[in-house]
Amino acid sequence: MNLRTLIMAATLAAPYSSLAQDAPEPESPWSGKATLGYLATSGNTENSTLNSGFALGYKVGDWAHLFEAAAVNAAENEVTIAEAYNVGWKSERNLTDADFLYGRLQWRK
Secondary structure, three states: OOHHHHHHHHHHHHHHHHHHOOOOOOOOOEEEEEEEEEEEEOOOOOEEEEEEEEEEEEEEOOEEEEEEEEEEEEEEOOEEEEEEEEEEEEEEEEOOOOOEEEEEEEEEO
């Protein structure tokens, strides 16, 4: 087989290789993310900060729900100097392209 025939066959077969691919999976109604961070410094004082967060969403039809939680803690010389906590829930319903209703609950410390 000469080079010209090989190039011609590859050129003709290339568009059809995409037809053999599987159909894409349907998009999941679930979404989420998680974060975690830690920072420590030393010198004249020992400082540390820890933070974490979590979010989970569910969307189906005109409804969307979101749960979020987060926490932050800071310490200096092993004594807690700051802490914060946040937990929330939000539900939303689309009525039209321009109108929607939502409700939100939130707790913070």
